[in-house]
Amino acid sequence: MxxxxxxxxxxxxxxxxxxxxxxxxxxxxxxxxxxxxxxxxxxxxxxxxxxxxxxxxxxxxxxxxxxxxxxxxxxxxxxxxxxxxxxxxxxxxxxxxxxxxxxxxxxxxxxxxxxxxTTKFGMAKSIFSAIGADALDLVDTGDDEDDEGLLGASPSDMFGTAPLPAVRLVPAQEVAGAVREVPLLGDAHRLAGWLAERGRTATTRKSLRVSDAREIEAELGIRWPAAVFRLALELGLARLDGTAVHVEEGHPSLANRSDDDVLALWHGTVKFVTSSAWLITGEEIVDEELGSIHELLYRLQAPVPADAIRDYLSDFADGRTMERLETALHDLAYAGTVQYGDDGLMLTPHGVWGLRARYELLGMHAPVAADLAEGDASGLIGGLITDGLPAEVAERDIVAWLSRRTAQEAAQELFGAVAGAPAEVRGIAVTIVDRLGEEAAPVVRTYLDDAELRPHAIHWLTARGLPAPTLTQDEVLWISVDMLALALPAAEADPEGFAENIAVSGPPAHLIEDMWRVEHPDVVEVLELLGNSLPDKAAAKAARKAAFKARSRGIR
Structure with missing residues (x-):
């Protein structure tokens, strides 16, 4: 434009x-x-x-x-x-x-x-329609000045002037380690060495010769040698003296390069992969749509569901579109910026790292989310709930937070932060405390006098074979409802996944029948969820009946 x-x-x-x-x-x-x-x-x-x-x-x-x-x-x-x-x-x-x-x-x-x-929707619009348009807060900054977006084109049509969200970054050392395993970058390194070792030359237009490309594809297994060669030149892994191909002396492997060198190579790779002028497949597969997929994923910080991607296909009559699109997405995974699986498409941690660096280079404000390990228990729990972090990032935050405290300090902070809190908040604290060893027992015992935390404290002590009061029947019912209440947000987001899990580990019908008596603010929601999710017809019926009783009790 x-x-x-x-x-x-x-x-x-x-x-x-x-x-x-x-x-x-x-x-x-x-x-x-x-x-x-x-x-x-x-x-x-x-x-x-x-x-x-x-x-x-x-x-x-x-x-x-x-x-x-x-x-x-x-x-x-x-x-x-x-x-x-x-x-x-x-x-x-x-x-x-x-x-x-x-x-x-x-x-x-x-x-x-x-x-x-909906049949007119493009990929990006289909994705947001499937996820919900409120997945991204479109903020009007009041600035009418256009600027260049990530891909060197106009800012993404979907996002307008919405600021970039704060993202969580893994340590640079971990990024460098992951980048060393990126297939595309590894292939660019291998291809450069192969050409130099055999004394091969480029064309006068600095392209790979057709005969060399065929040999590289057959011998090295690189599917798109011409594109990989361009990347090798852009990264400086190969250089041309006229048409002769050279590499730096010794041609150090990615494993033997410093982290700083590897990160610099990754910057160049991300720029190359997100360029709107290039697709790994070499096919013109709706490049205007794929060109913005990285920014979409960066802003969502969550997987794009496979169903939402398939919705995109309604735009086209071409019977090969599904096959070609799936291939293109897998090829983007080959590039290392995204990972593609059953949950859909999402950025890799090093993809997030590289994209943020790219945004910063383009003069865009790309904030980094606060380190949860630096804050108190309330900050940790709040961040885990609101940030929607990938499991591996959340795990890293929890481990780092615990590493800076003794077991007793961690237990005191966590339980102290959630006394009287909603079930979701309390449940996260309980699951983190469950990681602690017996040395936390003195602190855990102090919460036997807290009505909401007492059943969890008893369960914690009992699970470690430590002296503890016996759970009463009412406490068994309460803790069952409380832990199920923790799962309500996840069940709403993925009802099928919750149904599969509850089929294996759900409470028995005789326990469900009495749950309506529990003095818990989420008991009706929990019972309704069980009634709609349990595959066992008798247990599901018991849950629906108990939900009716709980609602009736509340009305009275």
Missing amino acids: SIEWVNRAIDGLRAWGREKGVEVDVDEVRLLCDYASDYLEVDELGDFRPGTFEELLLEIYPRKVIAPPESAPETVAAARTLVDFLLDTGEIGTKTAARMRATITEIEPEMPRALAD
Whole structure:
């Protein structure tokens, strides 16, 4: 996109609006111009035609913009304002303006239906529709200045001016260790050494010779040697003297390079992989969509569900699309920036690290989340709940936090922070305390007088064979409800996974029957969850019956 002409057009539009006393929706008109430039080869205001508005409002907006159908009138109004501006500034004539206005009038009743048509959604829009648009808080900074996004194009259509979220980073040493195992980088290193060792040369255009590419693919097993060779040149793993290929003396392996050297190579690799001009497959597989996948994953900090990715395929009639898209996503995993599995697509820890460095290099503010291990128990628990951290990152935080305290100090902080707290908060503290050894027993015993923590304290002591009171039947019921209440958020996020787990470890029907008596604020929700999730029909029926009794008791 030519940012310059759009900026000039918006400046002119503002001045025109002030002069005419017209209220102008600058953001909406800018979006019209951006999309026209990106997708319809509009390089200046005079390039707008009646058909431009039809394609923008009925094809591109439904595909790219996350907006409810009821927002259509605002966009239509902005289009009409743009036509008035084009006419008044002499960019179009009166006849063209009349045709544009007639086209917009025809579009007006159609646009809400187009925005609601899920078959028109692009990949990014499908993902957010599946996850929920509120997965990302779109913040308006009030800054109308365009800047270059991660990929050297306009900022991502989905995110607008939303700031980058704070991310958790693994230590640089761990990043370097993971990067040494990235297949793409390893292949670039091997390919450079192979060419130099055999005295092979590049073409005069600095490309790999076709015969060498075939030999490299057969001998080294590198599927896209031409692309890997370009990466090797960009990283300095190989250099050209005319057409002769050279490597640095000794050509040290990735294992023998310093962490700083490896991280520098990773910076270059991330830049290469996220370049919109390059795909590992070498096929033009909807590159505009795949080009922004890294930023999408960075902002979500969570896996993109496989179903949401498959929703994207509804855009295409090509029967090979699913196969090609799946291949492309696996190839991105080969590049080391993402990992792709049953849960969908997500960034690797070193992918997050590299992307953040890339953002910073581009002058974007890319904050780092606070180190949970540096804070108190409340900060640790709150961060584990609100940050939605991947399991390996959460585990690292917990281990680091515990390493800075004695067992007794940890138990005191954790239990002290959650006395009287909701079940989810209390449950996390209990699970962390459960990691502690017998040396924490004196502190745990002090919580036998706390009504909510007493059953957990008894269970903790008993599990270690230490003297402890016997759990009463009421306490058994209470702790059962309390631990199930901890699972409520996870069950809501992944009902099928919860159902599988509860089928193996769920409470028996005779215990469920009495849960309605428990004085616990989450008892109704827990029983309803069991009633909807337990595969055992008798246990599920007992849960539904108990939920009814619990609700009735609350009404009385």
